[in-house]
Amino acid sequence: xxxxxxxxxxxxxxxxxxxxxxxxxxxxxxxxxxxxxxxxxxxxxxxxxxxxxxxxxxxxxxxxxxxxxxxxxxxxxxxxxxxxxxxxxxxxxxxxxxxxxxxxxxxxxxxxxxxxxxxxxxxxxxxxxxxxxxxxxxxxxxxxxxxxxxxxxxxxxxxxxxxxxxxxxxxxxxxxxxxxxxxxxxxxxxxxxxxxxxxxxxxxxxxxxxxxxxxxxxxxxxxxxxxxxxxxxxxxxxxxxxxxxxxxxxxxxxxxxxxxxxxxxxxxxxxxxxxxxxxxxxxxxxxxxxxxxxxxxxxxxxxxxxxxxxxxxxxxxxxxxxxxxxxxxxxxxxxxxxxxxxxxxxxxxxxxxxxxxxxxxxxxxxxxxxxxxxxxxxxxxxxxxxxxxxxxxxxxx
Amino acid sequence: xxxxxxxxxxxxxxxxxxxxxxxxxxxxxxxxxxxxxxxxxxxxxxxxxxxxxxxxxxxxxxxxxxxxxxxxxxxxxxxxxxxxxxxxxxxxxxxxxxxxxxxxxxxxxxxxxxxxxxxxxxxxxxxxxxxxxxxxxxxxxxxxxxxxxxxxxxxxxxxxxxxxxxxxxxxxxxxxxxxxxxxxxxxxxxxxxxxxxxxxxxxxxxxxxxxxxxxxxxxxxxxxxxxxxxxxxxxxxxxxxxxxxxxxxxxxxxxxxxxxxxxxxxxxxxxxxxxxxxxxxxxxxxxxxxxxxxxxxxxxxxxxxxxxxxxxxx
Numbered sequence: 047x048x049x050x051x052x053x054x055x056x057x058x059x060x061x062x063x064x065x066x067x068x069x070x071x072x073x074x075x076x077x078x079x080x081x082x083x084x085x086x087x088x089x090x091x092x093x094x095x096x097x098x099x100x101x102x103x104x105x106x107x108x109x110x111x112x113x114x115x116x117x118x119x120x121x122x123x124x125x126x127x128x129x130x131x132x133x134x135x136x137x138x139x140x141x142x143x144x145x146x147x148x149x150x151x152x153x154x155x156x157x158x159x160x161x162x163x164x165x166x167x168x169x170x171x172x173x174x175x176x177x178x179x180x181x182x183x184x185x186x187x188x189x190x191x192x193x194x195x196x197x198x199x200x201x202x203x204x205x206x207x208x209x210x211x212x213x214x215x216x217x218x219x220x221x222x223x224x225x226x227x228x229x230x231x232x233x234x235x236x237x238x239x240x241x242x243x244x245x246x247x248x249x250x251x252x253x254x255x256x257x258x259x260x261x262x263x264x265x266x267x268x269x270x271x272x273x274x275x276x277x278x279x280x281x282x283x284x285x286x287x288x289x290x291x292x293x294x295x296x297x298x299x300x301x302x303x304x305x306x307x308x309x310x311x312x313x314x315x316x317x318x319x320x321x322x323x324x325x326x327x328x329x330x331x332x333x334x335x336x337x338x339x340x341x342x343x344x345x346x347x348x349x350x351x352x353x354x355x356x357x358x359x360x361x362x363x364x365x366x367x368x369x370x371x372x373x374x375x376x377x378x379x380x381x382x383x384x385x386x387x388x389x390x391x392x393x394x395x396x397x398x399x400x401x402x403x404x405x406x407x408x409x410x411x412x413x414x415x416x417x418x419x420x421x422x423x424x425x426x427x428x429x430x431x432x433x434x435x436x437x438x439x440x441x442x443x
Numbered sequence: 444x445x446x447x448x449x450x451x452x453x454x455x456x457x458x459x460x461x462x463x464x465x466x467x468x469x470x471x472x473x474x475x476x477x478x479x480x481x482x483x484x485x486x487x488x489x490x491x492x493x494x495x496x497x498x499x500x501x502x503x504x505x506x507x508x509x510x511x512x513x514x515x516x517x518x519x520x521x522x523x524x525x526x527x528x529x530x531x532x533x534x535x536x537x538x539x540x541x542x543x544x545x546x547x548x549x550x551x552x553x554x555x556x557x558x559x560x561x562x563x564x565x566x567x568x569x570x571x572x573x574x575x576x577x578x579x580x581x582x583x584x585x586x587x588x589x590x591x592x593x594x595x596x597x598x599x600x601x602x603x604x605x606x607x608x609x610x611x612x613x614x615x616x617x618x619x620x621x622x623x624x625x626x627x628x629x630x631x632x633x634x635x636x637x638x639x640x641x642x643x644x645x646x647x648x649x650x651x652x653x654x655x656x657x658x659x660x661x662x663x664x665x666x667x668x669x670x671x672x673x674x675x676x677x678x679x680x681x682x683x684x685x686x687x688x689x690x691x692x693x694x695x696x697x698x699x700x701x702x703x704x705x706x707x708x709x710x711x712x713x714x715x716x717x718x719x720x721x722x723x724x725x726x727x728x729x730x731x732x733x734x735x736x737x738x739x740x741x742x743x744x745x746x747x748x749x750x751x752x753x754x755x756x757x
Contacts, residue, residue, distance in 0.1 A: 052546035056532065056539075063534035063575070280530035284591075287494040288547040289516055289525040 049290055053298025056113035056306060057272070061306060070308055076317055082379070083253035083322060093121040094119045094171045096178070097130045097142045097201055102149035102434035106186070110145065113182040120178040134164055141165045141175035165228075186421035193220035247381050248410055254318040254326075256378030259340065259398055261314075261351050262307050264369030266341060269303050269348030273363035277441065278358060286442060296437060300345050307341040326410055332408050332415030340401040346429040347397065349436030373399040444471035447599050447630050448493070452502035455488050459588025462488040464654040465502060470599070470632060475625050477641035479650035479743060480635040481753075486634035487527060489651070490601045493523045493632070507598055520549075527604045529584045530591075533577035537568050537587050540576060541594060545710045546597035562590040568621075588622065600624065602633045606640065618643060639741040651748060656757030657750050666741040672699065673715040674745050676737040677708045677722060689716060691725040698722075711745060 061067055096114065100107050114122040125133070127144070134142040153159040154198040163179055165172035197212070197218040206212035276282035285295055315333065318324040326333060348365065355361040373379060375389075376398025382390055393399045404421030408414040448470040455463040455483045463485045470476045477485045493504055495515035503510055509517040531540050543552075550554040550558060563569045566586040576584060584603060592600055602621065606614040621644055625631055636643055641648050642662055650658040650665070657664055677692070679685055689708045693701035697718050701710040712718040715738040726733050739745070747753070 048551060049546060049549075056535070058540060058544045060534050061530055193695070278526035279532075280526050281532065283491075283496055284524065284526055284530040284544075286496055286548055287519060288544070289519045289549055290547050291516075433551055 049130065049294050050298040051302060053295065054302035056224070058306065059303035070265065071306075072313060075257050075310075075314055078261070079257040079314070079317070079322075083250040093117070093119055093180075094141075094174045095139055096120040096122050096175045097133055097139045098122045098124050099127045099130045099142070099144045100124060101147050102145045104150045105237070106151050106154060107145045110149075110182060110186055110361075113185060114178070116180065117178050120175050134166075137166060139166075140169045140171035143175075143179055144257070151190075154187065155216075157180040163194050165328045175299050185227060189220055189223040191406050192223035193217075197225075212361075226376060247383075250318075250322050251406065252381065252408040254314070254322060254324055255402060256373065257296045257411055258311055258314045258318075258405070259376070259378045259401050260369065260373040262311055262341065263344045263398060263401075264343035264365060264371065265310075266303060266307050266353060267348045268361065268365040269300065269345055270351035270355050270365060271358050272303070272354050273349075273352035273440075274358045274361045277356075282442060283287060292440075292442065296349075296440065300349060302350070304324060304341045304345050307344070308337060313342070315430055318409070325412065326409050328412060329408055329415050332413075332418050335422045336401070336404045336425075338395070338409065338420055339422040339429070340404075342429040343401070343425040343432070346432030348437060349440070350432040350434075351438040353436055353441060372396050375399070377402045397425055402430075444473055446470070447472045448504065448506050448632065449490075449495070449500075450504040451506060453489065453492060453499055454501040455485075455492050455493075455497060457499040461500075462654050463492065466649075466651070466656040467502075468649050468655075468656060468659055470630060472598075472630050473625070473628060474646045475631045475633060475644050476622065477645035477648045478632065479636070479638065479641040479648050479747070480634075480649050484636075484651045485654040486636075486651055486653075487603055490524075490603050490632065490634060492602055492753055495513045495526060496523055515697050520595070521598045522724070523592035523595065523600040525589050525592040525600065525602045525605050527607060529588050531576050531584065531587055534575060535573055536573050537563065537579075537590075538572040540587060541590060543592045544591040550595060558594055562593060567595070568588040584615065584644060585609055585613060586620075589617065593624070597629070599630045599632065604636070605633055606635070606637065610727045621658060638747070642743055650750065652747075652751050658746060662677050662743065663742060665746045668714075668734070668746055668749065670741075672713060672738075672741055672745060672749070674742070674748075675710045675712050675715040675718050675722065675727065675738040676739065677710070677733050678728070678735045678737070679706055679708070679731055680734055681706055684729070685731075687729055688726055688731050691729060692722050700748065700752070703752065709748065711748060715739075 053163070062071075098111060099112065100113065111122055111124065114120055122143075123139075130142050130144075133139050142164040144164070146160060146162060149159060161179070161183065163176060165176060193216055197216045200215055201212075202205075206215065263356075273282070276285075281293070286292065314338075315326045321324050347368075351361065351364060351368075355364060375393045376382075376396045377385075377393070378398055382393070382399070386392070400421045404418040404425070407418050407421065446469045447549075450466060450468050452465045454465050463621065466485075466489065468476075474516055478489060480486050488497070489695055492499050493506070493511060495511050495518050503512050504566050505511070507521045509521070511518050516575065532543070535543070538559060541562055545555045545559060548631065560569070563572050566589065568583060568586060571583065576587060579587070589602070589605060592602070594751055605613070606617050609617075618640060621631060621633065631644075633640070633644060637641065647659070647660070647661050648665060649656050661699055679688065683706070685703050685706055685708060689701045689703045692708055692710050695718065697712055697714070699711045699713075701708055701711075710718065710722065719736065719738070723733060
């Protein structure tokens with residue numbers, strides 16, 4: 047055991063002897079994860095920005111802005127008139143809404159309510175803004191229309207004794223209408239897709255899982271380079287003239303690399319949790335199973351490749367090429383659902399495919415550890431086959 | 444002196460090629476034994492088999508009573524190996540390298556720490572112990588390479604051409620350190636293709652060529668095989684026809700054998716001074732200009748030439 051640990055710590059020291067290694071170990075994986083996820087934190091707000099100038103400052107104007115904020119199409123940005131005009135004139139926004147003085151319930155009731163919407167010409171976003179404002183106004187007006195109808199029906203049954211009683215009835219009716227409209231669902235129609243597989247995609251989750259696999263698999267496959275280096279330098283031959291068994295050497299070397307990979311994956315997962323608000327930690331046991339299974343499969347592949355390559359140059363080129371291709375085809379860079387059906391079937395022979403699906407089951411689909419057992423089982427199967435071939439065919443000379 | 448290494452009919456084949464052809468020899472405790480031979484003679488293969496790296500095709504060897512084929516782990520505990528290449532981790536410091544290799548030799552704790560410091564002192568690198576090996580000169584790397592082989596105080600040290608590719612000063616330091624180790628009681632099996640190293644270091648020399656041990660004995664015993672012959676070396680300019688000169692010199696009555704190597708003609712003669720004048724006359728007749736002349740006493744080079752008809756560096 048002491049020798050295994052000695053080999054493991056030697057590999058740690060050799061690997062991190064140069065600062066450059068940190069670039070590949072942590073810095074680049076984080077950079078690529080961020081770039082491909084489109085940023086950190088909450089999902090990006092992709093709604094069309096609508097500059098709003100509130101000159102009325104009435105309860106109705108506030109109600110209108112709140113309704114716009116709840117819109118799925120536009121994102122109101124409250125500015126002064128000067129700022130809004132500057133942004134509009136410099137074409138930084140597609141549309142600008144001015145709520146004029148006098149925008150109050152009385153004007154709504156009397157039908158004299160006006161709004162000013164300025165739009166950039168030939169802009170689809172401006173059109174979206176226009177539709178959204180119309181929809182919101184319609185909704186706000188709808189409550190007044192309902193209240194008016196209610197008032198008319200009540201007056202037909204029995205006229206109000208005073209104007210105050212009439213106004214009170216109208217206000218109550220308006221409030222009830224607004225409440226009921228706010229609670230009413232937008233749509234009642236449920237649409238069921240007719241495609242067999244729904245594309246589940248979250249750029250942050252996919253990027254975090256995909257880059258984790260990419261940047262951990264490549265150095266693990268590069269285990270073949272470590273073996274080639276030891277053969278080329280003569281250190282492997284030297285170890286085998288010491289009272290150290292071949293198995294001790296192999297186990298120590300593989301164990302060291304797997305340990306480094308697990309450390310790297312843990313750091314990337316923590317980055318995903320702390321910086322990208324990803325839900326990696328909901329099933330720690332399942333995550334641990336997936337990470338260990340993935341690391342073992344990649345290390346086993348590296349061990350097997352170590353039996354074919356002769357030089358460090360060959361090993362380096364092969365591990366990068368294989369790692370990149372396997373990551374791409376395994377769905378680590380793009381969702382597998384975008385690939386043709388035939389390709390999706392073919393890539394099931396790659397460990398990266400199973401690793402990616404397992405990790406997405408956890409971080410994207412929120413499934414429990416029992417759900418990732420098939421993926422983990424396949425990865426451990428890969429590991430067993432590759433290790434057997436790699437160890438039996440290992441070249442010590 | 445008891446025998447520490449006994450080699451019996453050792454054969455090593457790689458496919459159809461036989462690298463070592465049934466060699467046998469013994470080494471006594473406290474001895475420096477050199478295997479002398481040109482590149483490709485089978486020296487490294489022999490050491491590789493003896494250090495349990497390769498299995499022998501047939502035959503066997505025992506080291507301190509342990510068979511290299513049957514009990515390799517016991518053999519590894521009593522041998523130290525200094526390979527021809529610099530088998531170190533260049534991104535680690537000398538101390539880190541020694542620590543790691545010490546652990547491979549099952550050292551640990553204070554024993555390991557103390558031994559590493561002793562070795563650093565012995566190889567004169569205590570001040571540079573924190574520097575990465577890749578920053579060292581070739582000679583310094585060689586010293587660490589040797590130090591690793593000494594960590595566990597082996598009974599028998601294999602040194603495979605430890606002076607290849609280094610400057611004369613470092614080479615001298617290594618030869619002196621081998622003699623020091625031997626004075627401290629260490630038995631050394633030293634392989635080289637440098638006749639001078641074998642002559643300076645060894646109690647006994649085995650001359651190996653094409654996988655066969657063609658001569659074995661002390662330097663005196665071996666030089667006696669070529670009688671009282673001396674070696675006359677005629678150095679000529681690069682553009683001269685050295686082959687014609689060799690033929691002409693070999694035709695002289697007193698010359699037993701003549702051989703071309705580089706831009707020289709090496710002749711084995713009973714009396715070099717007597718052969719010099721006729722040889723120079725032949726050169727003049729052929730219009731070949733002699734640049735310089737060496738006269739050498741009987742040595743291992745002459746023995747090798749006598750036995751194989753070739754110079755050692757061929």
